Amino acid sequence: MDDLHFMKKAIEQAVMAFEAGEVPVGAVLVLDHKIIGRGHNQTERLQDVTAHAEMIAISAGAEFLGAKYLPDCTLYVTIEPCVMCAGALRWSQIGRIVYGAADDKYGFMKYGKEILHPKTKLEYGLMQEDCAVLMKKFFKSKRP
Numbered sequence: 628m629d630d631l632h633f634m635k636k637a638i639e640q641a642v643m644a645f646e647a648g649e650v651p652v653g654a655v656l657v658l659d660h661k662i663i664g665r666g667h668n669q670t671e672r673l674q675d676v677t678a679h680a681e682m683i684a685i686s687a688g689a690e691f692l693g694a695k696y697l698p699d700c701t702l703y704v705t706i707e708p709c710v711m712c713a714g715a716l717r718w719s720q721i722g723r724i725v726y727g728a729a730d731d732k733y734g735f736m737k738y739g740k741e742i743l744h745p746k747t748k749l750e751y752g753l754m755q756e757d758c759a760v761l762m763k764k765f766f767k768s769k770r771p
Contacts, residue, residue: 640705655702706729
């Protein structure tokens with residue numbers, strides 16, 4: 628299994644969010660080619676502004692491992708994480724992040740990669756168009 632496989636799994640999570648009326652962001656946390664955490668946005672359902680896909684996947688993975696640090700894990704997420712999620716990823720000492728589409732408005736990259744843990748590897752643009760189309764479709768459906 629490769630990056631493409633796991634990004635497709637993250638997109639499946641984003642579709643679940645979309646179908647539930649949530650902003651369609653999905654994430655999967657992977658260790659040794661196995662998904663140990665999944666998440667999709669649930670801020671509306673849970674009435675919790677912190678219930679982002681990344682946060683849910685991180686929490687699930689930490690619970691699975693019984694550890695708060697994730698240095699050997701990769702997070703696949705459909706959209707560039709926000710500053711809050713990037714901060715949580717820093718504190719988790721995540722080993723690698725792979726995201727699909729950029730988020731020029733709310734993404735952490737406009738503040739710099741320094742938000743992440745110094746050892747975190749970052750890759751982006753995987754299935755970028757697929758990830759972006761889902762977001763555009765969602766917001767188009769919300770605007771008159």
